[in-house]
Each structure stands twice: as C-alpha cells, then as structure tokens.
Amino acid sequence: xxxxxxxxxxxxxxxxxxxxxxxxxxxxxxxxxxxxxxxxxxxxxxxxxxxxxxxxxxxxxxxxxxxxxxxxxxxxxxxxxxxxxxxxxxxxxxxxxxxxxxxxxxxxxxxxxxxxxxxxxxxxxxxxxxxxxxxxxxxxxxxxxxxxxxxxxxxxxxxxxxxxxxxxxxxxxxxxxxxxxxxxxxxxxxxxxxxxxxxxxxxxxxxxxxxxxxxxxxxxxxxxxxxxxxxxxxxxxxxxxxxxxxxxxxxxxxxxxxxxxxxxxxxxxxxxxxxxxxxxxxxxxxxxxxxxxxxxxxxxxxxxxxxxxxxxxxxxxxxxxxxxxxxxxxxxxxxxxxxx
Numbered sequence: 001x002x003x004x005x006x007x008x009x010x011x012x013x014x015x016x017x018x019x020x021x022x023x024x025x026x027x028x029x030x031x032x033x034x035x036x037x038x039x040x041x042x043x044x045x046x047x048x049x050x051x052x053x054x055x056x057x058x059x060x061x062x063x064x065x066x067x068x069x070x071x072x073x074x075x076x077x078x079x080x081x082x083x084x085x086x087x088x089x090x091x092x093x094x095x096x097x098x099x100x101x102x103x104x105x106x107x108x109x110x111x112x113x114x115x116x117x118x119x120x121x122x123x124x125x126x127x128x129x130x131x132x133x134x135x136x137x138x139x140x141x142x143x144x145x146x147x148x149x150x151x152x153x154x155x156x157x158x159x160x161x162x163x164x165x166x167x168x169x170x171x172x173x174x175x176x177x178x179x180x181x182x183x184x185x186x187x188x189x190x191x192x193x194x195x196x197x198x199x200x201x202x203x204x205x206x207x208x209x210x211x212x213x214x215x216x217x218x219x220x221x222x223x224x225x226x227x228x229x230x231x232x233x234x235x236x237x238x239x240x241x242x243x244x245x246x247x248x249x250x251x252x253x254x255x256x257x258x259x260x261x262x263x264x265x266x267x268x269x270x271x272x273x274x275x276x277x278x279x280x281x282x283x284x285x286x287x288x289x290x291x292x293x294x295x296x297x298x299x300x301x302x303x304x305x306x307x308x309x310x311x312x313x314x315x316x317x318x319x320x321x322x323x324x325x326x327x328x329x330x331x332x333x334x335x336x337x338x339x340x
Contacts, residue, residue: 071101099129172201
C-alpha cells in the first residue's frame, strides 16, 4: 500500500515514467509513484507536481501522471501549482487532466481561479473540467449564496453561449433565490440550448425546493428536444443520494410518474425503481401497471414488481434471522450471568 522512497528513488521513478524507452514498465512506474511515501522528508506531492508541470515530456504521459498519479494522491497543497500550470496555456489535454486532478481536492480558496478559467477558456474540454471543479466546490460549501453572488455577474456578462450555459449549470448547484429565478426564466424561454442547460442545472439543485416547479414546467413543455432532457434531469435528480424520507420520496416520484407521457419515459421511471424494495417504490411502479396504455410498459412494470417483492421478502427474511441471532445471543448472555 506504500512504497518507501528517497528523493533519489523519486527522481529515478520520474525519469522512468517519462522515458520513451520505458513504455513496457510505465504502468508499473505510475503505480509506484501513486503509492510513494518519502523516508527522508521529501515532499513527494510537491516534487511530482513541479516535475510534471515543468519538465518536457510527451503530452499523453504528462496527462496520465496528472490524472492518475497526482489526481489519485489527492493533495490539496499542489492545487496552486496546477492552477498556475493551466494558466500557462499548456496543451488542452494536459490542462484538462490537471483540472481533473484539482477537482477532488479544490475548496473555496480556489473558486475564483477556476471560475476565471471557465469564463475565458476557448476549449470545451477545459471548460467542462473547470465546471466540474466549480460544482464540486459549491457542493462542499457552507455558504452557497456567496458563491452564487460570484457566478451571477459572470453569467450575465458572458457572451459565448457555451460559457453562459456552463455558468448556468454552476448556478444550479448554489440553490440561491437568484439562481432559481434565472433557471425558471430560462426553462420557460424559447432558446432550446439554454433550456437544456437549465434542465441539466436542475440536477445540481441542493434540495427538493425546485422539483415541483420543474414538474409544472415539464407538464407544459412539448418540444421534442427539450422535454426529454428535462425529464431525464428530473429523474437523475431523484436518483441522487439525499436525506429525504420515504414519504417525500414517494411524493416526488409520483409527480414524475404522472408526468411520464411516452413509453420511454414510463419505462425509465420503472427501471429507476426496479431494484428498490421499499413499499413506496412499489406503489409508484403499480401506478404504471394500472394506468399505462402500452402493453410493453405494463409488462415491464409487472416484472419489476415481481423483482421488488422478491427482494423485499429476502430483506425481511435477513432481518428476521438477524433478530433471532440477537435474541439468542441475549439469552446466552443472561444464562452466563445467572451461572456466574
């Protein structure tokens, strides 16, 4: 799990990783660098970051070290070095790999730097990686409204549609009143690409407060390009991990089920719940068995319910066996105490 190294060992590994004659052993070297731990006080992460961003090497090798080694090691201390590297205008693949490495460990101190790169980059992949980093920071933040206040002026000033849409998706993660106003206005607008971006933004919403409004807009949307994206985003939102209780979960999934108009949409809801043995999930799937007009959907709902009920029986059986074991252990403990 750890490979003890000195500064000299680290230099040998880095030279091997970037050598054109070491292609057969490069994967092993990547793994070695990933688990390297210094025995002489060397800051391994700092050496890795400096070497990778400043030494001439093939770009695919640089991208691999950035993404798989530095990114995998998750050291927040190297983020400034990586941001400086991205700002130095390297090859797009290497810049995107550096941003991937940043994403997992970036915090609010790096927010403005990433937002600035997102605003002014002309490369779609770099913008995408920056957007992921910005959203990751927002989701970890305890002050999302302040971050919304930073994004909103950038969104208003953006002229490139691609940048504007990326910033809109970032705004969605803040959950601020201003973000809601912008998202709702965009979803009800006429710009299809902007509507799709707003639909994607709704997936990042931090709580359930936007969902009912999304369902109302979805009910009125008939465009064959926009509606599927709105429906898909709403489904993805409900599938994300959350702290909502079963009653709320049932209510939201019922809303989505009633808004599922096509066979594809109805099947998507059924498949999303098919592995969930909760009573409320079965209630939602039963809705399609009773109300769907398509034989294919009714058949799928029936198969899903059979699977869910079988899983529920198995879960209940395991719970019963666990309770019996606990009762037996308790009885044995009491017997032991009596004997003592």
